[in-house]
Amino acid sequence: MNLASFKLEQALSHKPSVLVRVVQTQGSAPRETGTWMAVLPTSVIGSIGGGHLEFDAIARARTLLAGAAVPTEPQRVALGPSLGQCCGGVVFLRYELLGPQDATGLAQRLQAPTSPVALFGGGHVGQAIARQLAHLPFTLHWIDSRDEIFPTDTPPNIRCEHSYPVQAAVADIAPGSAVLIMSFSHAEDLEILALCLRRAREQDDLPYIGLIGSKSKWATFRHRLEARGFAEEDFARVTSPIGVPGIAGKQPEVIAVAVAAQLLQRFGPA
Structure with missing residues (x-):
């Protein structure tokens, strides 16, 4: 709805x-x-x-x-x-x-056709992205490890889930979901990403895995994931930084627009 x-x-x-x-x-x-x-x-x-x-x-x-x-x-x-x-x-x-x-x-x-999105993180950027996607052809599964992080007035196409540890929710993501990873800590981000990559390797049902952050953050994560047995074919599934290129602002609302545009390019109506 x-x-x-x-x-x-x-x-x-x-x-x-x-x-x-x-x-x-x-x-x-x-x-x-x-x-x-x-x-x-x-x-x-x-x-x-x-x-x-x-x-x-x-x-x-x-x-x-x-x-x-x-x-x-x-x-x-x-x-x-x-x-x-x-x-x-x-x-x-x-x-x-x-x-x-x-x-x-x-x-x-x-109801028009919608595409599923799983959003890990209820911080400022996560909140801005949720507000953007609420009016677009997406259904949002919004996940965070913290209590009382979600607003009380979320629209009907957004389902909020408190999950601790947060990465446990990866198993419950709807097949075909675009995944956005932006929790409050890099440690959580890494665990979420590792489980997403493992699921993508085994089930091939997560067509977009996006990690917020800089190129240096992604380089650090790649090194740590290599130590866990992940390889180049796994890393090719990851989009980082996220959002359409050419938008440089770091304000949450600017990032949200760039991310929503990228999701529409990939999964929006033809």
Whole structure:
């Protein structure tokens, strides 16, 4: 469940809404098939791409909330001729009136495909990364060895786990997860990384293992891991430093943007 669908489920318990979904596109369009927004009397949850397309769809949805007949077929919108948008494609929108009876299971119905991420570390950078990923197509398994490190208001696509020792949680990571390692100590980082590499060697189900830190930290870790029997083919699985190249800032929020961008490059929607 992502944050937007969770908000919609909550909102439906109090007031009706109109669900507007992109069910088909032709040519260039601002958003892809499956994108949705929910129009309530005084607010909107989600987005179908902004601009005139969204403005007109909100206006039409509010007429449905006011009692107009809900169309049974998708509305065809030619972005150029109809709205003067430069995209030039065609979008088909389906309108659906929702009430409290529709809340159950709605989030699952609207859930877009997500990729799993395991984040070791609840410090400043970990917190910033979690905030970034909460709004992106990822489900986050967030792990730390310290008590009471996690915020109390994490969104539904984030699962927090206190694990001591922290590396014990490596066995529970979902297959296919991208792993981010940034605990509060280098000793913990090393143990987490060693178990991730061993699992990757045996199961080949961790496609991305990222270690925060400098090149010198990674060089030191390589030396210590070599002493444990790891080799070049194991080290080739590790990304360190993490984040897209060319972003030099060290502020937690800057690192979080760089890391989120790298994950989107690897695992985001095509």
